[in-house]
Amino acid sequence: MNENEKPQITEQKENQSALDQLIKEKHELLEHLRQLKAQFENYKRDSLREKEQVLKNANEYFLVKLIPVLDDMERAFEEVRRSKSYKNFYSGMEIIYKKLWKILNDEGLFKIEPKEKFDPFEHEAVERVETDEKEEYSILKILENGYKFHKKIVKPVKVQVAVRPRGENGAKTE
Template identity: 35%
Template sequence: MEQEHNGDGIMEGDFDALRGALEQEKARAEDNLNNLKRAQADFINYKRRSEVEKTESVGLGKSLAYMSILPVLDDFGRALAAVPPQSAEEPWVQGMALIEKKFRQLLTREGISQIKTVGEQFDPSLHEAVLRCRGEEGVVVEELQAGYTFQGKVLRPAKVKVSCEDIEE
């Protein structure tokens, strides 16, 4: 078997072998580059998912904290509603009213909104009907307990009295 020489002293068979090895190395380099690009994309997606999960986790933690505060706000409202008219101007009553007002302002600053109820159409995603009465179908006529949302999600549905046309009193 005789091999031809090119002008540089490399045999033609060696040249073909080198060309084949070069093509294999190019293919490996291309595979490695593609693997690197996939790994980078996976890492970027991982970072995004981690940020979303972190944000959701913080939001959940805040939601739980706010939910535990809402009964205290309810108690302030009930206590102030129970104050006799002749005591309404006493300093301790004014102090409690100021505390409740600041409490509500704090919740508003944190993104907590009270759900609208009286006069609104009953919405089961926002309202919990606990009583019914005769009247225009599906209208909230009384709020029994305030409901709240945080970042567009219901923290606690409002407990309401809803009117119905087909109820007997």
């Protein structure tokens, strides 16, 4: 071996050693990446399972509160069957209705109390009545109640609204 080849061989050995080290690091990083991916998949699965359990628990909590209302209704129906009298049935149902509303209010459900004027954020106009007797877009009649769960509208109030009469050509009359 001549003097010129020695540094080349040393340099090749150093390069090979560096390459081997890089390959080793690459394999370690790939293995670490596989582990992280598996951990993340496990986390997603566990997180989904936990959300489902929280939902089940919330539903159970709510349903347990409704059981006494069901029991009261069964007693009321049984009383009517037994006595063949509806005398106390209405007042009993009214008490049960109030009890149910108390539970629903405690959980955040509230009936929307419509104002006189149509509000597209809280109302759904399902009927329009042409009239001069009321201001345009006044609510004439509540057709179905609407509800909010906390501050979110879960069912708009279905209403009948007043609109200005249209003339023969279809234009609004003033």
